[in-house]
Amino acid sequence: MTSVLEVKNIVKIYDDEKDQFATKALNRINLKIEKGELVAIMGPSGSGKTTLLNLLSGIDSPTSGTIHIANKELSTMNKEELALFRRQHLGFVFQEFNLLDSLSLKENVMLPMILEKRDAVYMETKTKEIMSTFGIYDIADKYPYSISGGQQQRAAVSRALANDPSIIFADEPTGNLDSKSSKTIMECFEKINKEMETTIVVVTHDVFAASYCNKVIFIKDGILDSQIVKKGNRKDFLDQIIDCLAVLGGGTHDD
Amino acid sequence: MTIKQIAVKIFKSNLKRYLFYFLCNSFAVMVFFMFSTLLFNESLHRSKEIEEGINEAVMIPTVALLIFSIFFISYAHSTFIKGRKKEFGLFMTLGMSTRDIRKIILVENSIIASASICLGIIAGTLFSRFFFLIIMSLIGVKSVSFELNVNSYLYSIGLFSVIFAIAVAVTMVVTSKFEIVKLLKEERTSKKNKRANPVLAAIAFIALLASLYILYAYFGTVPENDGQLLLFCTISIMITLYITISQLGSFCLNIIKRRPSSYYRHLLLLTNLDYKFKQVKKIIYLITVMVIVTIFYIGFVLYIFLGAEKAATDLHPYDIAFVQTGVSFDKLSAVVATKENPITEHKTLEVSNYFDSANYNFRTVIVADDQLSAVANKPIQVEKGSYLILVQLNLQGKAEQNRMIADIQQDLPNIGIDKLQSAMFERLINDLKYIDNSLIVLNSADYQQLKSNTSEVQTAEIQFLNMKDWKNSKDAVIKLEEKLSAANKVTPEFEQLIQRRLMTEQEFFQPGSKIGLYDYNKQGGGLILYLVTFISVLFFIATVIILLLRLFSELEDERKNYKKLFKIGITEKEIRKIIAGELKILFFAAPILGIVISLVYTSTFFKESGMDLEIYRSSLSISSVYLLFQLIYYFIVKRKYANQIIGD
Ligand SMILES: Nc1ncnc2c1ncn2[C@@H]1O[C@H](COP(=O)(O)OP(=O)(O)OP(=O)(O)O)[C@@H](O)[C@H]1O
Ligand SMILES: [Mg+2]
Numbered sequence: 038m039t040s041v042l043e044v045k046n047i048v049k050i051y052d053d054e055k056d057q058f059a060t061k062a063l064n065r066i067n068l069k070i071e072k073g074e075l076v077a078i079m080g081p082s083g084s085g086k087t088t089l090l091n092l093l094s095g096i097d098s099p100t101s102g103t104i105h106i107a108n109k110e111l112s113t114m115n116k117e118e119l120a121l122f123r124r125q126h127l128g129f130v131f132q133e134f135n136l137l138d139s140l141s142l143k144e145n146v147m148l149p150m151i152l153e154k155r156d157a158v159y160m161e162t163k164t165k166e167i168m169s170t171f172g173i174y175d176i177a178d179k180y181p182y183s184i185s186g187g188q189q190q191r192a193a194v195s196r197a198l199a200n201d202p203s204i205i206f207a208d209e210p211t212g213n214l215d216s217k218s219s220k221t222i223m224e225c226f227e228k229i230n231k232e233m234e235t236t237i238v239v240v241t242h243d244v245f246a247a248s249y250c251n252k253v254i255f256i257k258d259g260i261l262d263s264q265i266v267k268k269g270n271r272k273d274f275l276d277q278i279i280d281c282l283a284v285l286g287g288g289t290h291d292d
Numbered sequence: 293m294t295i296k297q298i299a300v301k302i303f304k305s306n307l308k309r310y311l312f313y314f315l316c317n318s319f320a321v322m323v324f325f326m327f328s329t330l331l332f333n334e335s336l337h338r339s340k341e342i343e344e345g346i347n348e349a350v351m352i353p354t355v356a357l358l359i360f361s362i363f364f365i366s367y368a369h370s371t372f373i374k375g376r377k378k379e380f381g382l383f384m385t386l387g388m389s390t391r392d393i394r395k396i397i398l399v400e401n402s403i404i405a406s407a408s409i410c411l412g413i414i415a416g417t418l419f420s421r422f423f424f425l426i427i428m429s430l431i432g433v434k435s436v437s438f439e440l441n442v443n444s445y446l447y448s449i450g451l452f453s454v455i456f457a458i459a460v461a462v463t464m465v466v467t468s469k470f471e472i473v474k475l476l477k478e479e480r481t482s483k484k485n486k487r488a489n490p491v492l493a494a495i496a497f498i499a500l501l502a503s504l505y506i507l508y509a510y511f512g513t514v515p516e517n518d519g520q521l522l523l524f525c526t527i528s529i530m531i532t533l534y535i536t537i538s539q540l541g542s543f544c545l546n547i548i549k550r551r552p553s554s555y556y557r558h559l560l561l562l563t564n565l566d567y568k569f570k571q572v573k574k575i576i577y578l579i580t581v582m583v584i585v586t587i588f589y590i591g592f593v594l595y596i597f598l599g600a601e602k603a604a605t606d607l608h609p610y611d612i613a614f615v616q617t618g619v620s621f622d623k624l625s626a627v628v629a630t631k632e633n634p635i636t637e638h639k640t641l642e643v644s645n646y647f648d649s650a651n652y653n654f655r656t657v658i659v660a661d662d663q664l665s666a667v668a669n670k671p672i673q674v675e676k677g678s679y680l681i682l683v684q685l686n687l688q689g690k691a692e693q694n695r696m697i698a699d700i701q702q703d704l705p706n707i708g709i710d711k712l713q714s715a716m717f718e719r720l721i722n723d724l725k726y727i728d729n730s731l732i733v734l735n736s737a738d739y740q741q742l743k744s745n746t747s748e749v750q751t752a753e754i755q756f757l758n759m760k761d762w763k764n765s766k767d768a769v770i771k772l773e774e775k776l777s778a779a780n781k782v783t784p785e786f787e788q789l790i791q792r793r794l795m796t797e798q799e800f801f802q803p804g805s806k807i808g809l810y811d812y813n814k815q816g817g818g819l820i821l822y823l824v825t826f827i828s829v830l831f832f833i834a835t836v837i838i839l840l841l842r843l844f845s846e847l848e849d850e851r852k853n854y855k856k857l858f859k860i861g862i863t864e865k866e867i868r869k870i871i872a873g874e875l876k877i878l879f880f881a882a883p884i885l886g887i888v889i890s891l892v893y894t895s896t897f898f899k900e901s902g903m904d905l906e907i908y909r910s911s912l913s914i915s916s917v918y919l920l921f922q923l924i925y926y927f928i929v930k931r932k933y934a935n936q937i938i939g940d
Contacts (some may be wrong), residue, residue: 096859117863124861135856139567144559149860151559157552196860 040105041204041236042093044068047102049088049259062088063099064259070204070238075230077247078240079282080256086240087208089256093238094127094206095119107203124149128197128235130207134189136181142192143168143177149199167195171225187218194225204236205229211246223249244282248275255285309375314404314411316368316837317456320361321412323830325448326420327357330427330823332441357827362455363578364834369459371841373397373466380470390467397463405456413448427822490546493539500532504892511896529889533580537885538573542566560857561873568846575842576882579835583886586828587918588893591911593824597817599906604810606719609668610639611762612769613722614803616753619779627775628757628768637758641667643727644742644749647785648705655789656705658732658749660739667756668720672733678713679704680733687717700730707742709734722756722804725795750783762806769805776801832918836925839878843933850937864938871934879926880919887915 049063062085070076078086091097093104095111104111107126114122128149129135136145143164144151150160168174171191181189190210197205207226211219223246229235239250247253248271255262265281267274331354380393417440424438507525511518545566548555555562565572596603616624621640629635644658661680665672674680681700687693697715704710734742743749759765777798782790790800802808854867891911898907 094859117865120858120861120863122861123859127861129859131859135859137563137853137856139563139853140559144563147556147559148857151556152860152862152866154557157556160556161552 039072040069041072041107042068042070042238043105044093045103045105047092047099047104049085049092049097050100062259063092066102066256066259066261068254068261070236072203072236073230073234074252075226075237075250076239077250077253078238078256079242079244079247079253079278080262080285082242084256085259086256088259090206090208090238090240094129095123124152125200126203128200128202128205130190130193130197130205130210132209132212134181134186134193134213136189136192136196138181141178141180142173142184142188145181145192146177146195146199148196153200163199164195167198168192170228171195185218186213187215187221190214190218190222191225194222194229198229198233198235201233202235204238207237207239207241209240209242211241211243216245219243219246222246244275244278247278248272253278253281255281257285306376306379309372310400310404312841313368313372314408316841317365317404317408317452318411318415319833319837320364321409321448321452322416322419324357324361324451325413325416325444326423327354327823328444328447329416329420329424329438329440332443332447333424333436333439334441335436335439357830358451360582360827360831360834361452364838365452365455366459366462367574367578367838368841369401369456369463371845373463375845377470384470390470393470394464394467397467398460401456401460401463405453405460409449409452409456412452413445416444416448423826427819427826489539490543492535493543496532496535496539500529500536503528503532504889508892508896508899512899530581533885533889534577537577537580538569541569541573558873561870564870564874565877571842572878575838575878576885578838579882580886580889582831582835583883583918584890584893586824586831587887587890587911587915590821590824590828590914591890591894591907592897593817593821594910594914595907596813597821598910600810600813600817602906603813604806607809608722608804608806609719610637610722610756611759611765611807612757612772612803612805613724614755614772614776615724615726615780615801616755616776617779618781619775621753621755624755624772624775625757627771628759628765630768633760633764633768635757636760637756639667639756641721641754641756642751643731643754644739644751645785646705646707646742646746647748647750648703649748651703651705653785653788654703654705655728655785656703656732657727657730658707658734658739658742660736661733662736664720664731664733670720672716674713674733674735674738675711676735676738677709678711678735679709680713681715682720682731682733683715683717684719684721684723684729684731685717686719693717696730700732704732705748707746709738721754723809724754724804725793725800725802726752727754750785763810765805765807766811769803769807772803773798776803828918832921839929842878843875843929844936847933847936851939854937867938868934871937872930875926875930875933879922879929883919883922887919890915 045067047063047066048061051060051062053059066089078089080086088097092099093106095104095114098112106122109122111119111122123129136142137148140148146164146168147160150163155163164177165174168177171194173188173191173195176184176188181192184192190213194210197207205226210226211222214222226237226239227249230237237250239246241247250267252264252266254264262285263281265274265277383393384390420440421438428436503525507521507529511521511525545562548558548562612628614624625635625638641659641663646656646658648654648656661672661674664682672680681697683693683696683700685696687696693715697712701712743751759768780797780801782797786800790797793800854862857867891908894907894911
């Protein structure tokens with residue numbers, strides 16, 4: 038197995054200009070994620086999960102350390118190249134969906150392809166294919182503010198898939214959803230992961246959501262705490278995660 | 293917590309928004325006040341130095357300003373309210389009733405309205421003296437002093453109270469339709485334009501073109517109906533323009549959508565425009581109308597101003613001409629000539645005024661061909677027994693000329709000569725109130741006979757002078773005018789004529805001079821030009837404010853959108869391009885549309901006067917200056933705005 042993502046010794050320090058008070062959000066993190074893995078990152082609030090994800094996706098840059106994705110080192114790229122890299126190789130799903138209100142669902146899903154200036158016919162077929170997979174093609178022409186949260190998130194997942202990314206990052210994708218919708222979303226991820234062998238990294242507080250993954254990484258106070266790998270069925274894995282969280286402390290603050 | 297306490301709390305948290313609204317209002321009040329000081333300045337009305345008719349000219353810009361203020365304030369008001377709808381929604385979920393919300397709106401707006409009227413008037417009082425001095429020195433008027441009239445205060449307070457009251461009243465009515473869900477979603481949904489109706493769009497667009505064409509093609513064909521035609525077409529243009537603007541955007545979008553490849557390529561730009569169009573269309577319309585009015589008006593005034601000399605020489609072949617009765621020419625010429633500016637040429641034309649007793653003493657002015665020929669410096673010969681009609685107007689159409697000839701023939705008195713030799717349409721002698729635009733020219737033998745035969749003829753001499761330097765003849769003309777009005781003898785027939793024309797005797801005998809007309813046009817054109825320029829600058833500032841208001845009220849949303857796109861992987865270059873595209877439409881759609889329509893108006897009014905290219909030059913130069921300013925403004929805003937959205 039080749040590793041799609043390799044993180045070495047990253048440190049992230051937020052400088053606060055006002056109080057001259059620096060927050061060390063991440064402290065010497067090392068991480069390796071192999072192709073085709075479905076990984077959950079868990080940890081108490083403020084432990085640096087979102088920060089980690091932002092660094093991995095090039096939205097923000099680390100204070101020190103290196104990040105390799107698909108054999109490319111992010112720090113060697115400038116802002117422009119990073120943007121291009123993101124839309125060509127990465128997919129994103131966010132807690133607050135991040136769909137554009139001015140675009141219909143279909144157009145939202147197409148957006149990464151449009152930025153890539155793909156051919157119109159190709160975009161249409163691709164969009165139809167993805168959206169049908171997630172059962173939202175029949176509402177393709179609706180606008181984000183007139184559909185449910187679960188549907189919006191499925192559209193966001195569809196959008197993340199548009200450019201056949203090598204890796205998908207999701208930051209609390211189920212945070213705004215009820216358990217039924219959460220289940221649908223996680224099943225989507227499972228399906229993508231199985232069928233297309235797409236690597237997926239999910240940050241979540243939700244143990245139930247995490248149990249869908251093959252591996253759970255726990256971080257605390259900006260440091261990698263531990264990780265567990267799924268061996269048996271999902272139910273056992275769920276219990277295992279709950280135990281780990283209990284040890285970790287802080288736990289799942291919003292449940 | 294009482295409503296009052298809440299209102300104060302909100303006030304504090306929304307300070308920026310309030311401040312902007314407040315300043316917009318104060319600005320409008322101040323400008324109007326400054327203008328009204330000019331309007332109500334009594335010494336300006338009484339001044340001899342200011343030519344007549346110029347006071348009326350101040351009226352037009354004032355009305356334009358007032359209409360503009362109404363739009364401007366209601367726009368600022370609705371933006372202000374719109375920005376707060378989400379807040380109102382929140383209040384309502386917390387249990388506030390519509391009545392409470394109304395109370396808040398009423399209290400806030402009363403405070404802001406009275407404060408901005410106060411500030412506006414105070415600032416206006418301070419600045420108006422300055423404004424006045426500038427304008428008067430620009431048009432070279434010294435005798436008029438600055439006055440602050442109570443009327444300025446009363447009108448400013450009264451009018452703006454009414455405007456504010458109406459704006460608030462409209463909002464009050466709207467509040468009854470407030471629904472919590474909609475208010476909370478306001479930001480996300482309301483901007484969406486309703487689907488365009490392609491049929492309506494097409495009809496409106498065709499109707500707009502038709503109105504413009506009808507105005508252009510038929511204006512002037514039936515002079516009596518011109519007023520109605522102008523009114524009708526203008527109303528129809530204003531309405532169809534609005535529908536066109538509001539429909540055409542989404543109409544075009546629908547067409548583009550049929551070609552997915554180009555639609556998708558510009559998806560973000562197009563959908564962004566469409567998404568915001570509901571608000572943008574009003575702005576585009578408002579700016580378009582302002583551009584039409586200013587470009588047309590300034591172009592026109594600039595033309596008069598720049599053409600003052602040409603108009604003076606065109607209308608007055610000789611530097612000075614006057615009717616001499618009751619006083620000898622030597623006495624008059626002594627008044628006119630000076631050492632520095634002597635008379636270089638002098639010619640005399642005798643005119644016979646024939647009062648037709650059979651036709652209510654209708655007067656006909658008759659001259660002899662040889663004398664006219666000498667004055668006009670061109671051979672004019674009339675056969676014995678025939679007459680020639682001279683019309684000193686530049687009538688273009690054959691039909692019009694024939695109608696004129698027929699009119700003159702109908703009133704021709706019975707002088708025993710009724711064979712029309714020909715008609716001339718040309719300016720040969722100065723424009724004088726004393727004679728009409730049309731003259732009858734006879735063979736000199738016939739003329740002498742007519743003069744001696746009939747007692748109904750009263751003769752007078754018109755003197756034509758050329759000076760060394762006509763631009764220096766103002767004093768001479770003023771003195772001459774005084775002398776003439778003191779000396780002229782008026783017969784009962786003339787008295788009747790003067791009365792019929794609603795003139796004073798002095799006006800009737802006024803000399804027709806190049807310098808008089810020149811000064812009139814320069815001064816009148818100048819005053820209007822400066823006023824209109826002033827207003828246009830205000831319009832420009834106002835559009836700047838409106839556009840800024842619009843852009844920066846959206847800034848937060850734009851930032852959020854950009855963040856979303858940034859995460860997906862849009863590059864900075866791409867986002868700048870989209871912003872530029874959006875701003876281009878917002879900044880230039882209205883000016884270009886407005887300029888085109890104003891040019892149609894200009895052509896309409898000037899097609900009769902023989903396609904004078906000067907007027908187009910004036911209009912186009914004004915348009916270019918405007919576009920240039922807009923371009924500079926665009927570049928500045930584009931940078932700033934994009935930087936604001938993208939952030940560092
Ligand atoms: N832009 C920022 N500037 C300064 N400090 C920041 C910034 N973003 C995050 N932090 C700080 O870094 C630490 C990690 O934040 P981060 O958002 O990564 O936590 P998280 O694990 O995602 O928490 P949550 O589960 O609540 O989303 C926190 O202490 C936070 O206050
Ligand atoms: Mg987070």
